[in-house]
Amino acid sequence: MLKSDRRELEYFALMKRAKELPISDNRQLRVAILADVSTQHLTPLLRALFAGNGVTVHIYEAGFDTVELEALDPNSGLYSFDPEVVVILQSLGKLKANYYDFPADPASFVASKATHIEQVWKAIRARSGAPIIQSTFVLPYERPFGNYGNAGVNTLHGAASDLNREICLRARANPGVLINDVDYLAAWVGRRHFIDEKLWSVSKSLCALELMPDVAQNVVDIALATQGRTVKCVVLDLDNTLWGGVVGDEGLDGIELGDRDETGTFRSFQLYLRELGRRGILLAVCSKNDESVARRVFQEHPGMVLREADIAVFIANWDDKATNIRRIREKLNIGFDSMVFLDDNPFERNLVRQLLPEVIVPELSEDPELYVRTISELNLFEVASHSELDLQRAALYRDQEERALESSRFVNLDDYLKSLETRARVARFEPRELGRIAQLLQRSNQFNLTTRRHSEAECEAMMRDEEAYFPFSISVRDRFGDFGLINLVILRHSGTVLEIDTFVMSCRVLQRGVEQLAMNKIFEYARRVGCDRVIGRYIPSPKNGMVKSFYAQFGFERLSGDDAEGLLWSLKPSDYVEREVYITEGHSLAEQAA
Amino acid sequence: MTRAEINHKLGGVLQQVFDNPSLVFADTTTANDVEGWDSVMHVSVIVAVEKAFGVRFSTKEVKSLANVGDFVRLIEKRAQ
Numbered sequence: 001m002l003k004s005d006r007r008e009l010e011y012f013a014l015m016k017r018a019k020e021l022p023i024s025d026n027r028q029l030r031v032a033i034l035a036d037v038s039t040q041h042l043t044p045l046l047r048a049l050f051a052g053n054g055v056t057v058h059i060y061e062a063g064f065d066t067v068e069l070e071a072l073d074p075n076s077g078l079y080s081f082d083p084e085v086v087v088i089l090q091s092l093g094k095l096k097a098n099y100y101d102f103p104a105d106p107a108s109f110v111a112s113k114a115t116h117i118e119q120v121w122k123a124i125r126a127r128s129g130a131p132i133i134q135s136t137f138v139l140p141y142e143r144p145f146g147n148y149g150n151a152g153v154n155t156l157h158g159a160a161s162d163l164n165r166e167i168c169l170r171a172r173a174n175p176g177v178l179i180n181d182v183d184y185l186a187a188w189v190g191r192r193h194f195i196d197e198k199l200w201s202v203s204k205s206l207c208a209l210e211l212m213p214d215v216a217q218n219v220v221d222i223a224l225a226t227q228g229r230t231v232k233c234v235v236l237d238l239d240n241t242l243w244g245g246v247v248g249d250e251g252l253d254g255i256e257l258g259d260r261d262e263t264g265t266f267r268s269f270q271l272y273l274r275e276l277g278r279r280g281i282l283l284a285v286c287s288k289n290d291e292s293v294a295r296r297v298f299q300e301h302p303g304m305v306l307r308e309a310d311i312a313v314f315i316a317n318w319d320d321k322a323t324n325i326r327r328i329r330e331k332l333n334i335g336f337d338s339m340v341f342l343d344d345n346p347f348e349r350n351l352v353r354q355l356l357p358e359v360i361v362p363e364l365s366e367d368p369e370l371y372v373r374t375i376s377e378l379n380l381f382e383v384a385s386h387s388e389l390d391l392q393r394a395a396l397y398r399d400q401e402e403r404a405l406e407s408s409r410f411v412n413l414d415d416y417l418k419s420l421e422t423r424a425r426v427a428r429f430e431p432r433e434l435g436r437i438a439q440l441l442q443r444s445n446q447f448n449l450t451t452r453r454h455s456e457a458e459c460e461a462m463m464r465d466e467e468a469y470f471p472f473s474i475s476v477r478d479r480f481g482d483f484g485l486i487n488l489v490i491l492r493h494s495g496t497v498l499e500i501d502t503f504v505m506s507c508r509v510l511q512r513g514v515e516q517l518a519m520n521k522i523f524e525y526a527r528r529v530g531c532d533r534v535i536g537r538y539i540p541s542p543k544n545g546m547v548k549s550f551y552a553q554f555g556f557e558r559l560s561g562d563d564a565e566g567l568l569w570s571l572k573p574s575d576y577v578e579r580e581v582y583i584t585e586g587h588s589l590a591e592q593a594a
Numbered sequence: 595m596t597r598a599e600i601n602h603k604l605g606g607v608l609q610q611v612f613d614n615p616s617l618v619f620a621d622t623t624t625a626n627d628v629e630g631w632d633s634v635m636h637v638s639v640i641v642a643v644e645k646a647f648g649v650r651f652s653t654k655e656v657k658s659l660a661n662v663g664d665f666v667r668l669i670e671k672r673a674q
Binding site: 011012016019041201205209210 | 610611613633634636637638640641642651652653656657
């Protein structure tokens with residue numbers, strides 16, 4: 001993800017940086033690139049841009065124009081490389097040749113080509129759990145049919161345009177396939193700048209060199225998202241950001257908003273932010289104001305699009321913004337690197353950049369009219385898989401604030417937990433939940449014992465393999481709201497030993513007894529199937545320090561034989577003491593709906 | 595722009611692209627004489643030179659370059 005603005009994307013500077021990358025103990029990532037264009041100019045850029053995000057990338061460059069060969073041959077270099085991400089980059093050049101040589105009715109070209117592409121995805125997904133990043137085709141500029149080109153069925157333009165749409169639709173139906181919308185990039189900068197006939201002719205280059213960094217950055221953004229690196233929260237300043245003027249000085253009726261926002265600038269900015277909220281990005285307020293004055297605008301001003309209900313955490317006081325952003329982060333239990341801070345004031349932006357360098361701070365334009373453009377150019381809101389639960393997240397964290405308020409009224413924690421009337425549903429993985437399951441596996445960093453990023457396809461395989469696996473999830477709700485599916489455990493049999501392959505929990509439900517419930521379930525199952533030992537594994541990562549003593553706390557003992565993959569813990573089912581939890585089991589979906 | 599000026603400026607651009615300030619070029623220098631001047635680098639060289647001199651070369655011209663001397667003559671022709 002870009003941290004500030006697009007000046008970070010300069011071809012020659014990046015090429016230079018790629019040569020000087022220091023050796024580091026960064027997170028490693030294996031990325032394979034299959035392309036019908038040359039990739040030699042792209043790979044150094046990927047190295048530099050991934051490194052800028054703390055990732056050391058290992059790249060497998062398949063031979064020129066061998067997409068199908070690599071995908072369909074089980075013994076290809078692609079599979080022996082064992083990629084974690086597969087990038088497929090396809091160009092109009094090849095498509096054009098295909099189109100003009102197509103033997104059948106041109107009208108069937110799109111379906112035929114789309115099916116071809118889909119078969120490549122399926123071949124890869126059958127042999128690898130890696131997500132696939134598929135490019136769209138840059139639409140042609142030639143217009144043998146004039147403006148009719150895009151309307152025509154039997155035109156290259158129409159075919160490329162339909163094919164792009166078809167690829168996107170099919171990607172939605174193929175879990176693990178994500179779109180790299182190269183045509184969007186080309187259209188944004190202008191196809192006349194993007195397409196470079198000479199470079200195509202000399203070296204089969206996808207585009208002009210100066211725009212290659214944009215393509216690389218797009219790939220980096222999507223790949224990071226598949227690894228759980230996404231923006232989760234946007235922190236908003238108020239005065240001169242959400243509205244014009246200073247509400248503390250000019251009063252509720254004095255600020256530029258509604259009727260006084262003649263150009264509708266702030267209204268359209270707020271609509272954009274609300275859309276982010278609906279998408280599952282949490283919105284937080286961080287403002288230098290008296291809280292009551294700031295909240296009143298949200299409560300009473302008729303021109304406000306955003307309301308208090310859209311804001312997950314609302315902080316308005318006179319402390320410095322870095323301190324307040326730390327507070328927001330604590331409340332939401334997310335990483336600084338998943339936060340974006342929007343403020344019109346350069347002083348505040350620089351303060352936050354200095355004190356919290358991981359936070360993304362876009363260099364907002366002085367003209368509020370350009371806020372949305374500036375933010376959009378950074379492409380901060382990549383999605384790795386879309387699940388409905390995202391839509392409910394803002395509401396969920398807000399419920400949590402109420403819960404926190406409630407907890408201050410109770411002296412005794414047990415009394416408080418009982419009063420929440422928490423109910424849980426424990427179930428073996430189910431097909432309809434696989435999307436959410438995969439998402440939780442990709443996103444959870446802190447309460448994650450092994451950080452194994454099993455893909456949706458792998459989860460599905462484990463779900464079906466009743467011999468070797470017992471993978472289960474826990475969904476939780478209480479009287480304040482529905483948390484949804486927030487805990488995952490994957491148990492694997494090896495003889496009479498049961499290993500906890502994966503134990504992941506959303507940090508939103510810490511200290512509620514959910515992990516105790518899950519552990520009770522693990523041992524209940526171990527006894528039922530007659531296992532004589534349960535093995536837990538802790539693989540340390542930069543973010544999961546909070547669970548390093550997790551197994552100790554349940555009475556597990558360290559095994560001396562730790563292997564390369566972390567620390568091993570063991571406990572006999574007969575020695576496990578069942579934990580007391582204040583959770584009622586077995587709410588059904590019908591109840592949830594009611 | 596004189597031949598000498600072009601020579602000087604081109605040398606600077608090439609030194610930057612290859613990230614080596616001690617590179618020296620003569621008219622007879624070919625890609626084979628310079629470490630790292632492969633077909634990939636050649637594309638970077640072309641783009642950097644076009645940018646530095648504010649000129650555009652045709653595909654045919656780019657493909658016909660045999661040595662640095664050709665390059666200088668081509669820039670001279672284009673920069674008129």
